[in-house]
Amino acid sequence: MKCLLIYFTGTFNTRYVTNKVRDRLQQEGWEVDTYEIDPLRTERLDLTPYDIVGLGGPIYGFCAPYAQLRFVRKQKFPRGQRVFIYKNSGETYHANDASSKYLLRKLRHDKADVQNEYHFLMPYNIHFRFDDYLVREMLEMDRKLLEIMVYELVHRIPNLKPYKMWPRFVASVVSRPQYIGGDVNSFLYRVDKDKCTQCGLCIKRCPTHNIYRKKNGEMGFHHNCLMCMRCSFFCPADAFYIGFLDDWGWKVNGGYDFRKIEQIQLDHPYITKDTKGFFECYIETYEKINNRYDELFPSCTNSQ
Ligand SMILES: Cc1cc2nc3c(=O)[nH]c(=O)nc-3n(C[C@H](O)[C@H](O)[C@H](O)COP(=O)(O)O)c2cc1C
Ligand code: SF4
Ligand code: SF4
Structure with missing residues (x-):
């Protein structure tokens, strides 16, 4: 099988997931290519050599990021092309x-064959920082989900069910402001010149070249922002003010060290059946993943 993984990433969580998917599919003997979407390039890819295409990305405002959607809309998926979403x-x-x-909608318009979709758990890059121990537990769930995904793809077992009405409504309503939100919000972006060390990392890494150095040395912004958070998330001096997200206290500064987190020993559950509040939704997700994993791989579960 020849597979292409096309993905968009802001703060590299999707790149991490994509690499895991690639490595695991390669273990199945699949030939896997990856393609990271550059928001400034919307070339049309030749998808005909591929038996299956995976589309990867984060969720932004209950929807796919506009940069990913725009790129996917530019493509022509051959009729009957197998596609899965992660x-x-x-x-x-x-x-x-x-x-x-x-x-x-785009894939069905092209009459692509989409039967599988998977939602991996990755830590927030806005709102608030996740505890490393929780992230370790999420990565363990992702490992199981990846096994489920690979099994279902290899055995052609569909898992995509029709979406319920109200999440479809949420996706439609929130997607609109999300598409222009970055451009609008970037009018408010500022860099604290007392904190900024002029390292230039944000300029180099911004996927839309939205950040520049003014003549006086301070940082300036154009208005072509994806709200991907790469600049403020990775700024070593935590010098960014990111508009209304900052006012809400929704800025997260500093990446997650997944290599280090992967080494953490899981000796107690972070999420339990008594978990309340924000993480309550994880109870159902963990249960679904565990049940399906046990169903597909009973010997693994019994030997644990
Ligand atoms: C503008 C923006 C909107 C987001 N909206 C959501 C959301 O609606 N639901 C959610 O669960 N996570 C949301 N997130 C969190 C990201 O989906 C999450 O951190 C993801 O792993 C980031 O992936 P990346 O590093 O590949 O960009 C949002 C992040 C950003 C930057
Ligand atoms: S990454 Fe942060 S410290 Fe470096 S130039 Fe940009 S704002 Fe300044
Ligand atoms: S300015 Fe920051 S948030 Fe906007 S596109 Fe560039 S890196 Fe992403």
Whole structure:
């Protein structure tokens, strides 16, 4: 099998997931190519050599990021082309369920064969920082989900069910402001010149070249922002003010060290049946993943 993984990433969580998917599919003997979407390039890819295409990305505002959607809309999927979706995000509220609605619309328009979708758990890059121990537990769930995904893809077992009405409504309503939100919000972006060390990382890494150095040395912004958070998330001096997200206290600064987190020993559950509040939605998600995993791989579960 020849597979192409096309993905968009802001703060590299999707790149991490994509690499895991690639490595695991290669273990199955598949030939896997990856393609990271550059928001400034919308070339049309030749998809005909591929038996199957995977579309990866984070969830932004209960929807697919506009940069991903725009790129996918530019493509021509051969009739009957097998496609699967692997999305990731920090929460598993049902409001996220229909986030691929517009991707699916495009794929169905091209008469692609889309039967599988998977929602991986990855830590937030906005709102608040996740505890490393919880992230380790999420990665363990992702490992199981990946096994489920690979099994279902290899054995052609569909898992995509029609989305319920209300998540579809949420995806439609929130997607609109999300599409222009970055451009609008970037009018408010500022860099604290007392904190900024002029390292230039944000300029180099911004996927839309939205950041520049003014003549006086301070940082300036154009208005072509994806709200991907790469600049403020990775700024070593935590010097960014990111508009209304900052006012809400929704800025997260500093990446997650997945290599280090992967080494953490899981000796007690972070999420339990008594978990309340924000993470309550994880109870159902963990249960679904565990049940399906036990169903497909009973010998693994029994030997644990
Ligand atoms: C603008 C923006 C909107 C987001 N909206 C959601 C959301 O609606 N639901 C959610 O669970 N996570 C949301 N997130 C969190 C991301 O989906 C999550 O951190 C993801 O792993 C980031 O992936 P990336 O590093 O590949 O960009 C949002 C993040 C950003 C930057
Ligand atoms: S990454 Fe942060 S410290 Fe470096 S130039 Fe940008 S704002 Fe300044
Ligand atoms: S300015 Fe920051 S948030 Fe906007 S596209 Fe560039 S890196 Fe992403």
